[in-house]
Amino acid sequence: MSAKPIPVPAEGKRLDWHLSHPYSARHVAIALLLLAVILVTGHRTEMDRMVVMTGEAAGNLLGLNDDSQVVRGLSRVASAMWPPVIASQEEVGRLPELNRDRLPAFARIEVQERVVQTLNHETLQLESATSQVEYLVNPLGYLWTVLVKMLETLEIAIWGTLLSVALSIPLAYYAARNYSPNRATYTMARGTISLLRSAPELIVALFLVLAYGFGPIAGVLALGLHAAGFLGKFYAEDIENADKKPQEALEAIGAGKVKTLWYGVMPQVAPQYIAYTLYILDRNLRMATVIGLVGAGGIGQELKGRFDMFQYGHVATILLAIFLAVFLLDQFSARLRARLM
Amino acid sequence: MIRFDCISKVWPDGTQALRDISLHVPRGQFCVILGPSGAGKSTLLRAVNGLMQPSSGTVSIDGVALTTASERALRKRIAMIHQHFNLTNRMTVAANVLAGLLPAVTTLRALSGWFSPEQRARACRLLDQVGLSPAHLQRRAGDLSGGQQQRVGIARAFMLDPEVVLADEPVASLDPKISRDILSLIRDAARERNASVLCSLHQIDLAREFGDRIIGMRDGKVVFDGTPAELSDQRVEALYQGAQWEDQEPANPAPMPDQLAAAC
Numbered sequence: 001m002s003a004k005p006i007p008v009p010a011e012g013k014r015l016d017w018h019l020s021h022p023y024s025a026r027h028v029a030i031a032l033l034l035l036a037v038i039l040v041t042g043h044r045t046e047m048d049r050m051v052v053m054t055g056e057a058a059g060n061l062l063g064l065n066d067d068s069q070v071v072r073g074l075s076r077v078a079s080a081m082w083p084p085v086i087a088s089q090e091e092v093g094r095l096p097e098l099n100r101d102r103l104p105a106f107a108r109i110e111v112q113e114r115v116v117q118t119l120n121h122e123t124l125q126l127e128s129a130t131s132q133v134e135y136l137v138n139p140l141g142y143l144w145t146v147l148v149k150m151l152e153t154l155e156i157a158i159w160g161t162l163l164s165v166a167l168s169i170p171l172a173y174y175a176a177r178n179y180s181p182n183r184a185t186y187t188m189a190r191g192t193i194s195l196l197r198s199a200p201e202l203i204v205a206l207f208l209v210l211a212y213g214f215g216p217i218a219g220v221l222a223l224g225l226h227a228a229g230f231l232g233k234f235y236a237e238d239i240e241n242a243d244k245k246p247q248e249a250l251e252a253i254g255a256g257k258v259k260t261l262w263y264g265v266m267p268q269v270a271p272q273y274i275a276y277t278l279y280i281l282d283r284n285l286r287m288a289t290v291i292g293l294v295g296a297g298g299i300g301q302e303l304k305g306r307f308d309m310f311q312y313g314h315v316a317t318i319l320l321a322i323f324l325a326v327f328l329l330d331q332f333s334a335r336l337r338a339r340l341m
Numbered sequence: 342m343i344r345f346d347c348i349s350k351v352w353p354d355g356t357q358a359l360r361d362i363s364l365h366v367p368r369g370q371f372c373v374i375l376g377p378s379g380a381g382k383s384t385l386l387r388a389v390n391g392l393m394q395p396s397s398g399t400v401s402i403d404g405v406a407l408t409t410a411s412e413r414a415l416r417k418r419i420a421m422i423h424q425h426f427n428l429t430n431r432m433t434v435a436a437n438v439l440a441g442l443l444p445a446v447t448t449l450r451a452l453s454g455w456f457s458p459e460q461r462a463r464a465c466r467l468l469d470q471v472g473l474s475p476a477h478l479q480r481r482a483g484d485l486s487g488g489q490q491q492r493v494g495i496a497r498a499f500m501l502d503p504e505v506v507l508a509d510e511p512v513a514s515l516d517p518k519i520s521r522d523i524l525s526l527i528r529d530a531a532r533e534r535n536a537s538v539l540c541s542l543h544q545i546d547l548a549r550e551f552g553d554r555i556i557g558m559r560d561g562k563v564v565f566d567g568t569p570a571e572l573s574d575q576r577v578e579a580l581y582q583g584a585q586w587e588d589q590e591p592a593n594p595a596p597m598p599d600q601l602a603a604a605c
Contacts, residue, residue: 249427249494252390253501254416255443259451263440267432 077312084320085313088141092134107138142314146299146321153298154325156216157284160223164284165277167228172235179239179257189232196229205291216297223287227280234276238269271341278333285329289322342368342537343505348388348398350381350561358384359395360561366537366554368504371528373552374541375572377581381561382541386507389539390419402505417444420503420536422527424510426490430483434473434493437482438464441500467496471526488519492526499530506531508540512547520544524551545577 009015042048053070060068092098092109103109114133117126138144174180174189205222212218239261246264255263266273292300299318306314343366350359358381366372374382387393388400391412400407402415420441428437439456450456456464468477471492477485482493491511498506508527512520524540528551531538542548548555549569557565557572557580565576 243430245423245425245427246429248392249421249423249497250440250443252392252416252421252507253419253441253444254390254413255440256413256448258448259443262452263432263436263443264429267429267436270431 080310080312081316083313084316085311086141086143086317087137087139088145089135089137092136095136098136103136104138106140107136110135110137142317146302146317149299149302149318150321150325152216153288153292153300154285154329156219156288156296156298157223157281159216159220160227160284160288161277161281163220163224164227164231164280167224168231168235171228171232172239173261175232175236176239179261189236193229193232193236196225197233198229199226201226201287201291202294205296206294209295214295214297214301219288219291219296219298222291222296223284226287227284231276231280235269235273238272239265242268274340275337278337282326282329282333285326286322342366342370342403343389343539344401344404345385345388346399346401348385348395348400350384350388350393351396358561359388361398362561362563363398364556364563364566366539368537369532369535371531371538371540371551371553372556373548373554374539374556374558375543375545375548375565375577375580376541376558380558382558383509384561385558386421386509386539386541389505389507390416390421413444417501418503419505419507420498420501422491422494422498422506422508422511424513426487426494428482428490428493428497431481433479434468434482434485435461435464435478437493438468438496438500441497445501463500464496467499468493470530471496472522487515488523491515491519491523495523495526495530499534502534504534504536506536506538506540508538510541510543513543517544520547521550545572548572 053068056065056068057070059065060071089110100109111132111134114131116129116131118129119125120127171189171193174185175193177186180186180189201222204225205218208218208221212221242265246268247260250260250264288298289300289303292298292302293304295301299322303315303318306312306318343364345362345364348359348362349357351357362385374385376382384393388395389402389407391407391409402418405411405415407415429440432440436454439454439460442456442460443451446456446460465475465478473489473492473496477489477493482490485493494511506527511527512523515523524547527538527540530536540551549572552569555565555567555569555572556563557576559580565572565580
């Protein structure tokens with residue numbers, strides 16, 4: 001249709017056939033240059049030291065050498081994290097509303113000895129005093145707390161995804177070259193997308209926490225804005241690359257842009273849309289745990305608190321919960337994708 | 342009905358696709374356009390519904406010139422049937438046929454897909470007419486065979502009772518038996534509505550069988566315009582083999598409509 005045929009040469013004319021090699025010395029030179037650049041940056045990013053240290057660690061595990069910094073560090077962390085804490089305990093003295101006859105389910109009261117160092121005002125010496133402290137112990141209490149926080153994180157991820165989908169659909173329409181009303185809207189939409197994509201969630205969350213305070217609002221907005229840029233770009237490119245034939249058919253009868261998009265493009269690109277959106281949901285779940293570190297709600301906030309208090313047993317429980325959640329979401333989205341395609 | 346006045350088209354790279362074409366296609370005529378690949382058949386069809394903007398000249402329908410302002414309204418009355426069917430493959434047959442109503446329904450109705458009972462009944466009636474069964478309604482269009490897809494394409498084209506049907510090589514990728522069926526469907530549906538058909542074809546036998554009138558095109562020019570009876574084998578050969586048409590012209594002058602003689 002629009003493809004112009006290569007003109008047929010006049011008969012009898014001698015044609016100059018020449019088929020050269022697919023690559024030349026120039027390509028080899030470029031490849032060598034790239035290799036040199038990679039080697040230099042590899043040294044600057046300590047990749048050589050990484051290889052040496054990993055080798056040492058492997059040797060240490062096989063019993064070939066005595067000491068490895070990597071193994072030492074990892075085993076220290078691992079022993080501190082084991083076993084994961086799933087019980088919660090709280091001082092009874094701090095729970096004025098506790099009814100001793102009706103404890104919460106599974107909970108019990110334990111008495112532990114606590115050594116307190118006090119300063120004797122007369123002798124000005126430190127004295128150790130042993131006191132009996134009652135604790136309310138809930139064997140699954142901390143696990144429950146972590147699960148609730150994880151659910152909150154998942155909710156943040158879901159709302160971040162909804163927000164990004166809602167924002168990205170108009171963005172994609174204006175950022176698709178063949179649907180954008182004019183050059184100005186196209187440039188503006190592309191600019192907005194680049195802007196949103198270029199700002200990392202963690203940094204956006206940092207600022208949004210200042211604006212909206214600690215909690216999930218900042219988290220949802222940070223995830224939604226960043227992912228809107230990502231989805232807008234990919235949706236727009238899908239719209240641009242969609243099969244032109246059905247669009248031409250609808251354009252020919254004067255269906256108008258929005259209806260053409262809905263009937264001629266959307267059904268064709270829907271599988272990719274769903275795939276991108278599920279990827280964003282997956283990514284948002286992982287990012288939601290991270291942005292909690294700066295106070296934007298969810299399990300990250302809990303993680304940061306426990307990490308700062310050196311409670312690595314609690315950290316282990318949180319990490320396991322995150323791993324499990326990501327794994328389950330992955331299974332779920334794989335199934336959903338298989339059903340929808 | 343359809344009037345081409347001195348239509349020319351030069352592509353940006355300088356290729357001249359159409360050269361001063363003037364034609365008049367009366368209401369209800371089945372007009373076949375024949376010619377080798379690259380003769381400008383598709384380009385000419387596209388001028389009718391504004392998919393291609395001619396470099397000069399005008400196309401008018403019932404005396405209304407096709408301009409950017411009138412295009413939207415005129416396009417509703419012009420249906421198009423495509424060589425590659427141009428269905429939305431991942432959408433159901435029913436939705437593809439209903440998409441033929443898009444220019445005439447509100448955006449809300451289109452986006453929600455909530456068509457009225459009459460509109461849905463109409464889609465069913467047309468699908469029945471083109472020889473599909475209720476079992477096809479919810480199938481994905483892309484899963485159908487080529488012939489069936491073209492049937493869906495025809496049903497879609499007739500949803501708005503067009504006055505002009507443009508068929509751009511509607512049977513180029515179909516076998517001879519199915520080609521004949523498809524062309525019969527187009528002809529019958531068009532007759533029922535007294536619609537004019539402009540149909541580009543590659544098969545001379547089909548052109549002779551279905552055309553009320555045959556237009557031969559070569560290098561962007563109309564080189565033959567007459568009834569199937571007037572299209573002799575010799576002329577066909579000249580049309581495709583590249584012999585200079587003008588050389589043979591005096592021996593057996595084809596009746597040229599006066600529009601052709603009009604100076605551009």
